[in-house]
Amino acid sequence: MGRYIIRRLLQAIPLLILLTIFMFILIHLMPGGPEQVLFNPHMSAAARQEMRVRFGLTDPLPIQYLKWLGQTLTGNFGFSYADNLQVSYLLGQRFPATLQLFIPAFALALILALFLGVISAVRQGSITDYGLTTISYFGIAMPAFLLGLALQYVFGVWLHILPTSGTASFGTNFTPFGAFLDHIQHLILPVLTLAALSIAGWSRYMRSSTIEVIKQDYMRTARAKGVGPFTVLFRHALRNAVIPLITVVAIDFGAIAGGATITEGVFAWPGMGSLFFSSLAARDYPVLLAILTIGGTLVIMFNLIADILYGVMDPRIRYA
Amino acid sequence: MEIFEQINLNQTAVTPDELEPLLEETVELVQKRRSQGRIIFDRFMRNRTAVFGLLFLILMVLFCYFGPTVTSHNKPDLLHPIPLNAVLEGGLRPTLQYPFGTDDVGHDWLARAMAGGQISLLVGLSSMLIAIILGIGIGSVAGFFGGIVDNLLMRFTDVFLSVPLYLLLFVLSATFTDGSPKSIIILIAALSWMYTARLVRGEFLALKEREYVLAARTIGARNFHLMFRHILPNAAGPIIVSATLLVGNNIILESVLSFFGFGIQPPTASWGNMINLGDNLFDVNPLLVFIPGMLIFLTVLSFNLVGDGLRDALDPYMTER
DSSP, X not given: OHHHHHHHHHXXXXXXXXXHHHHHHHHHHSSXXXXXXXXXXXXXXXXXXXXXXXXXXXXXXXXXHHHHHHHHHTTOOOBOTTTOSBHHHHHHHHHHHHHHHHHHHHHHHXXXXXXXXXXXXXXXXXXXXXXXXXXXXXXXXXXXXHHHHHHIIIIIIISOOSOOSSSSOTTOOOOHXXXXXXXXXXXXXXXXXXXXXXXXXXXXXXXXXXXXXXXXXXXXXXXXXXXXXXXXXXXXXXXXXXXXXHHXXXXXXXXXXXXXXXXXHHHTOOSHHHHHHHHHHTTOHHHHHHHHHHHXXXXXXXXXXXXXXXXXXXXXXXXX | OHHHHHHHHTOOOOSHHHXXXXXXXXXXXXXXXXXXXXXXXXXXXXXXXXXXXXXXXXXXXXXXXXXXXXXSOXXXXXXXXXXXXXXXXXXXXXXXXXXXXXXXTOBBHHHHHHHHHHHHHHHHHHHHHHHHHHHHHHHHHHHHHOHHHHHHHHHXXXXXXXXXXXXXXXXXXXXXXXSOHHHHHHHHHHHHHHHHHHHHHHHHHHHTTSHHHHHHHHTTOOHHHIIIIIIHHHHHHHHHHHHXXXXXXXHHHHHHHHHTTSSSOTTSOOHHHHHHHHHTTTTTOTHHHHHHHHHHHHXXXXXXXXXXHHHHHHOTTSOOO
């Protein structure tokens, strides 16, 4: 098992390095580098050259890359062009809001997908299965922002029961508990939107995975021995069916990150997604690249976790 | 069994006339030979949802490409005069003259929907073609040659797969595109070839061990001949399915880009930037958002249904029902 983990780690590290090289090249391809932003346009040529040496812009590219890598690894992502703040400070400010959106949506999506997938599989061919499969088809075809807009309209404009954007209502003076409830109200629609898209794909996967497990002989044996249907489902089928789903969920992390960005854009939720959009509009490249690099690193990490989890749960993989 | 008894009882039938009634009963034994394409077509046609999807797609293509020429709604950029109270209400509601209504400055929403459909479908299909060609190119080389080539190409592919797609899409579109459909097509293609490449590589890895490849190699076939004349046609099934699903995916990508202001820029219409325009008037006139939204949704749904139907039709392990 340890060897398997080490092997996977060794495969992930070159990927991380390649990712950082890719990001670095991307920085340099983008217009509007540090010279245009930080240097006084009226400087003399000599002063400009001296500033370049001081900022390390005259070093050969590989050296610049190594310096950039060293800085990034210690968490110093540079200075934002638009706000003149440390990028890491900006990210730290916005991170809790994104986390508030991400974790409930992820948990909701996972639990519902599991539940719906199993129900669909157990009642394969019935109206329930047909209905759930149709809904999941709809979910896959629906673009992320459209669902958000539709929910905003139905619950915000038409029924007028839920707020459509932001994290708090204006001009109100709530008690702390009231403010908490208000915050939860603002959280509902974005979380639903973010969860819905993952539920569609995951429940289909869970359904086919459970169908395959149910067909196995050991399930029939367990039932023949007299084990009740629910026990058989939970103790045998679910455990084996969940294994491929966990890897799909971990690999889907990149898609959920993108979905979170879009949801934050639609609902004006002040998280890292909104920061991404405002930096995009302001062409604030240090922030953008920091978000891309962190996103990429997290995706690679989650893929690694998925591989390791798969090895833990299915011993056959470890010896492949 | 009765057929054989009948033949024996009635002596041997020698003339074709006497054979006819017997042949009608042996219809299961003497089946009409169908070509491979015909078999796949028949199996596809038996899948009702897939046929509905295909019909809808045909209707959509007719709507977008022939609608402007046969109806009078062929000026998507023209600002039609509308009464003042309609401006305050976010545009005219659907009437006979403007079946989809207008927005608050007087754009004929039906004309824009048709023009937008042309652009969205064009972007979806072209980016799919480029992505497929790239994916087949890289995947086939990686899968066929294996070893270091495979390793390097797959590492390269993995880097693209590691960055969250939407984030990279937005950053690259802000920097490198200029609002023209051509640049958007290239951008979307550049970020969606990876899935096809992986698929093709897997197929090639499996198929290159087959015996007909060994046989062809024995009589002296060269590598490219093997790859594209022997292995690729047999890998075509999953590639076709993946291509169909990719179109739907790319249409969604283009609409997301345009909705946030980074894709096709107005006045060129696209379903995504129609939603962007309508978003400002969402609370007074939700139709402006929901009409292009429904069009996107139904088109992508149809592509998905057709793709799934193709997958079932091409699956060699699925017995005839």
